[in-house]
Amino acid sequence: MTGERPLVVAADETVLDEILRVAAIAGCELDRAPDLTAASGHWARAPLVILDEEAARLPPTLPSRGGILLVCKGSPGPATWEHAFRVGVERVISLPDEESELACAFADIAETPAEEPGLVLGVVGGRGGAGASVFAAALALTADRDPGGALLVDCDPLGGGLDMLLGLEKTPGPRWPDVRLSGRVSVSSLAATLPRRRHRGGSLPVLACGSKGQGPSVESLSAVLSAGRRSGRTVVCDLPRSLDEPAEEVAVRADLVVLVVPLEVRACQAANRVLPRLSKLTARLGVVVCGRSKSPAVRTATLLGPPLLASMHPERGLWTEVERGEFPAKPRGPLMTAASQVLTVARREARAASR
Structure with a gap:
């Protein structure tokens, strides 16, 4: 003893x-x-x-x-x-x-509370196929290099599955249908059981929805968010555009919600349909635009309302590698650079809010 x-x-x-x-x-x-x-x-x-x-x-x-x-x-x-x-x-x-x-x-x-609380970040696509899941994964991989680490959480049961995106679909470990939590939990104990994506800075635990079954309940997701914040870990949540009840829980509690918008006129119009509901839940919103365009889409994106956090040029071979299940993690590519910029803003805003 x-x-x-x-x-x-x-x-x-x-x-x-x-x-x-x-x-x-x-x-x-x-x-x-x-x-x-x-x-x-x-x-x-x-x-x-x-x-x-x-x-x-x-x-x-x-x-x-x-x-x-x-x-x-x-x-x-x-x-x-x-x-x-x-x-x-x-x-x-x-x-x-x-x-x-x-x-x-x-x-x-x-689990003694960390000296500095962790972050909760939500990522939403301005339209279907905007690349929100890819950006959420990049954001979590970037945050996982910090001493507190990160946790990537799939909140979209109708999406393709973050485990598949990261090539973890055959890796043993619980998915949301296997996880039912409430109250106070240990995020380090939970993370130790989850599938992990290895990367140069360590290994990122991923809580995916899986191919079958329900997504997270509000109670379970709330317990994970609280545990992550208490332990000093950054919890990145990939949210559905429908903003169901669990997604609303994330939006209300997040330090920052990122709206990913391709530089297309229709994508900006679609994002304008998501923004009013998001704005009712939180004022901590920002936009990441992706693509290259000389059309009015650029101006439309800047008029969406929330501040522009980062702008990503197309990354050569990105979507081909994603389709192959080979998630890219080029540290100096447009994707990871934008993720680093967003993470820097989120940390700065969280510190300012705590003063």
Whole structure:
């Protein structure tokens, strides 16, 4: 035993199983003891102590301390409160209704908040096929070179799948249909299980929608966004143009939402249909234009409203490589250069907002 893990003293196997399950979701390892006598050597050093009702019923034989939780099945009765008061419990948590509170307590131990919060970035296409998924992947690969790392999240269940875009469709690991989260979770524990795209700066975890099944629920996506921000990781979300409820959750919480618009008159008109709804959700919007045009599209793009964050010239061979499943990552190409520019703006704006 290390003395740095929460200590669980539980004789009720059902309650113990639930405690262990919630701790696993939060990415928190536990030390266990069958009773208070066996717990005496670790009682004072543990950052948190969790008791079940059977342990709390025993006469207190250990010195008083803070950070004690009592976990019970269902609503606590008068006897439970009496035992909790006698042992010096700070909080009584009833399962399953207050599972998220227990998860939060474990997550605070397992993952200390980073000195600088992570970013949440959303990417939306001004029209279908605008290249938003490609830009989101480039943005995440760029951010993943930072010490905090990044996480690429697919929020478009009707898209082609970010795992396929990055050549990870055959790589084992959970997709959104396999992931159901709520409350407080550990993003590092989640990321460790996901398919990863290796690149020169490391390996980027990707949470894709997969070929079948539902996309993210609002609750699961919210948990991932909160965990990423808390851990100092940049979470990049590829959003559908339809802006369903999970996408709206991202837009509301994002430090920056990027609208990718090809330099075409029809693409700019399509983007104008997306902008009003986005603008109702957030004022933190910016535009990235792509392509080369001498037509009125250039002027139209600059009149969309949100500030122009970057302009990308066509990258030779980009779409051919994408079709082959060979996602390009040329560090000095137009795509990665634009991604770096957008990331710089997002960081600057986030720091300004926190002052």
